[in-house]
Amino acid sequence: MDADVIIVGAGPTGLMLAGELRLGGAHVVVVERLEQPTGQSRGLGFTARAMEVFEQRGLLPWFGNLEKAPMGHFGGVQFDYTVLQDAHFGARGVPQSHTEDVLERWAISLEADIRRGWEFLDLDEKGDHVEITVA
Numbered sequence: 001m002d003a004d005v006i007i008v009g010a011g012p013t014g015l016m017l018a019g020e021l022r023l024g025g026a027h028v029v030v031v032e033r034l035e036q037p038t039g040q041s042r043g044l045g046f047t048a049r050a051m052e053v054f055e056q057r058g059l060l061p062w063f064g065n066l067e068k069a070p071m072g073h074f075g076g077v078q079f080d081y082t083v084l085q086d087a088h089f090g091a092r093g094v095p096q097s098h099t100e101d102v103l104e105r106w107a108i109s110l111e112a113d114i115r116r117g118w119e120f121l122d123l124d125e126k127g128d129h130v131e132i133t134v135a
Contacts, residue, residue, distance in 0.1 A: 003029040003113070006132060008120040010034075012043070012096065015103035015114075019057070022110035030112060031134055033119035037104075043096035062102045063094060 005021050007014045010032035021028045046054075054060050108114060115134075122133040 001029055001115075003027050005029075006031060008032075010037075010100070010104065010114060010116070012099050012103055015100060015107050016053075018107040018112040018114070019103065019110055022107065022112050023057075028107075028112045030107070030114045031118040031120050031132075032114065032116050035117040037097060037100055039097050041096035041098075043099070045093045046099065057106070059102060059106060062106065063098070066094065 004026040005028050007018055007021075007028065007030045010030050014030055014032075018028045018030050051060065051066075054063070060066070104114060118134045120132060121135055124131045124133075
């Protein structure tokens with residue numbers, strides 16, 4: 001395989017990076033050892049800053065209806081974020097599996113090449129390029 005950038009791992013970070021690099025014109029390949037997403041979520045939401053980034057990329061509609069959840073505290077005192085007017089303030093309770101699904105669909109729509117069932121094994125530097133070994 002030949003690519004400008006190879007990303008190892010199709011989690012939220014790898015998928016977001018794949019999309020961003022495609023927007024910049026790079027030929028991107030993502031290798032992920034899992035054949036399919038697990039559907040499990042290690043993360044249960046994202047912050048206001050993540051929402052701003054998703055909005056900048058036109059991704060918020062891809063998530064569906066995002067209710068502002070009354071999450072958070074300061075010194076044990078709960079905050080009710082629903083009373084704030086800022087559209088992005090407060091955390092959103094979105095399972096990581098849903099975030100990964102949205103980001104994978106976005107990266108694919110930008111023609112990122114996502115290879116599931118490919119496990120990264122080794123990297124060999126060759127001066128002006130690298131070669132990777134996958135199984």
